[in-house]
Amino acid sequence: MTPNSIAVVGAAESTRMGTVPELGQVALHADAALNALADCQLSPAAIDGLATAGHDPAEIAHYLGLEPAWTDGTSVGGCSFITHVRHAAAAIEAGLCSTVLITHGESGRSGHRTHRPLFPSQFSQQFEVPFGATIPPTKFTLPALRFMKDCNVSEEQLAMVAVVQREWAALHPRATAREPVTVADVLGSRMIAYPFRKLMCCLVSDGGGALVLTSAERANDFPTRPVYVRGTGEAVESPAITWMEDFTTSRAFRASGKAAFAEAGISHADVDHLMIYDAFAHVPLYGLQDLGFVERGEAGAFVAEGHTRPGGRLPMNTNGGGLSYMHSGMYGMYALQEGVRQMRGTSPAQVDGAEVSVVHGVGGMFSAAATVVLTNVA
Amino acid sequence: MAETQQDAPAQPLLIPEAEDFWQAARRGQLRLQRCSACEHAFFPPRPFCPACGDRRVENFTATGRATLYSYIISHIPAPGHTPPYAIAVVELEEGPRMMTNIVGCPQTPQALRLDMPLQVVFQARGDMTLPLFEPAEPTP
Numbered sequence A: 001m002t003p004n005s006i007a008v009v010g011a012a013e014s015t016r017m018g019t020v021p022e023l024g025q026v027a028l029h030a031d032a033a034l035n036a037l038a039d040c041q042l043s044p045a046a047i048d049g050l051a052t053a054g055h056d057p058a059e060i061a062h063y064l065g066l067e068p069a070w071t072d073g074t075s076v077g078g079c080s081f082i083t084h085v086r087h088a089a090a091a092i093e094a095g096l097c098s099t100v101l102i103t104h105g106e107s108g109r110s111g112h113r114t115h116r117p118l119f120p121s122q123f124s125q126q127f128e129v130p131f132g133a134t135i136p137p138t139k140f141t142l143p144a145l146r147f148m149k150d151c152n153v154s155e156e157q158l159a160m161v162a163v164v165q166r167e168w169a170a171l172h173p174r175a176t177a178r179e180p181v182t183v184a185d186v187l188g189s190r191m192i193a194y195p196f197r198k199l200m201c202c203l204v205s206d207g208g209g210a211l212v213l214t215s216a217e218r219a220n221d222f223p224t225r226p227v228y229v230r231g232t233g234e235a236v237e238s239p240a241i242t243w244m245e246d247f248t249t250s251r252a253f254r255a256s257g258k259a260a261f262a263e264a265g266i267s268h269a270d271v272d273h274l275m276i277y278d279a280f281a282h283v284p285l286y287g288l289q290d291l292g293f294v295e296r297g298e299a300g301a302f303v304a305e306g307h308t309r310p311g312g313r314l315p316m317n318t319n320g321g322g323l324s325y326m327h328s329g330m331y332g333m334y335a336l337q338e339g340v341r342q343m344r345g346t347s348p349a350q351v352d353g354a355e356v357s358v359v360h361g362v363g364g365m366f367s368a369a370a371t372v373v374l375t376n377v378a
Numbered sequence B: 001m002a003e004t005q006q007d008a009p010a011q012p013l014l015i016p017e018a019e020d021f022w023q024a025a026r027r028g029q030l031r032l033q034r035c036s037a038c039e040h041a042f043f044p045p046r047p048f049c050p051a052c053g054d055r056r057v058e059n060f061t062a063t064g065r066a067t068l069y070s071y072i073i074s075h076i077p078a079p080g081h082t083p084p085y086a087i088a089v090v091e092l093e094e095g096p097r098m099m100t101n102i103v104g105c106p107q108t109p110q111a112l113r114l115d116m117p118l119q120v121v122f123q124a125r126g127d128m129t130l131p132l133f134e135p136a137e138p139t140p
Ligand SMILES: [Zn+2]
Pocket: B035, B036, B037, B038, B039, B040, B049, B050, B051, B052, B053, B054
């Protein structure tokens, strides 16, 4: 896509987040979608493109009363919505549609859903499940000890990821977990899957989010400050954690990040704000290294030294992330929402003067990745 | 042999391409595949080589020697497993990696050292026989 040719003009989360027992999963999509449409003062009839993950696009289109001329049902896990931004930008630029709605909804906590959104893998079912690796805490966590050994990360540094993100969450009224925590609190919390304690694992939440994208030429017709899509990337790697090529670096992260930075024409010094999907505390450390913000072996110390905390030189996961803000299961939409808020200048944890935000997501168990570079400079 | 477990683990979906692997496990053999064209050894089984796409592949019996690549110690109950127990990914001598459980040693970070040499053992659980790994040398 051409940098800055497409803009996010509508963005919103579901009316309530955290524990929302009164809504089913599809209704969470719709609640967020209606909020995003209200944000940019559009009616559902104005939407001619729809992207969603975890559900058949027909289900979401029909529920909302849409008749899209273009749909994308790419479901590669939690980063799917970041991938959708890329695909939507290409579709709008190609003239397949003009106004795309991207929706997410997930009843991760209350369980009002027919299915979990991630496709099962035959390799995982066959060669992982018999050994007890049945849920993300026993799969996603598996590369961490190898990463920690080869990349000089201590358990205290892993805990610092959670400590720093809680500092950001304290600034967000909508964050689920806002009480300060210390390294000792994190290391002393219940053991889930050594070396991961409870506070190193994401929340389990209900919620939704939606975005509205259109061409940059139309962006000024809306009441919101346009947020331009400057660069995008995506990649897939393996269907299950055992077959991640190298437990110390994500091939998918490297490929997706490289593509997004190249398309945007930016260097790391241009990045004012960073979101790296944190299903577990180790994932942002991979992201910092694999996107090239620090050298291999430096991510643990970088976070522990405070460079990503409020006032640091690389503000990261400024909503508190999946560890503290919310995590419905497919968190990527919430990372996007915070990226958009930062570029609009409306985040409760606003980074002063931020002009470029990088939003990077993971899908499945390091199975996929997607990256977008957002900017408020046309 | 490793300690026996009360419950059977979750039964996987059995795909035809993996039949040789599971049948061989009952006989105490760890089976891998090798490409006849490029000699790439791989796992899980496929009717072609994932490195070069050639359909000429042969099944062979691995040595069962491996090293500990990474692991967690799960405190979460799962069918056929009593927490805390190690879920590991091991690197086989022939190159491929596979998930397994480490048996025959304490399920502690002190006993489970990355890169430690391991040897395959087979354990019947329910209707399946699983390839598990135990330390090839005495552990602390
Ligand atoms: Zn080959």
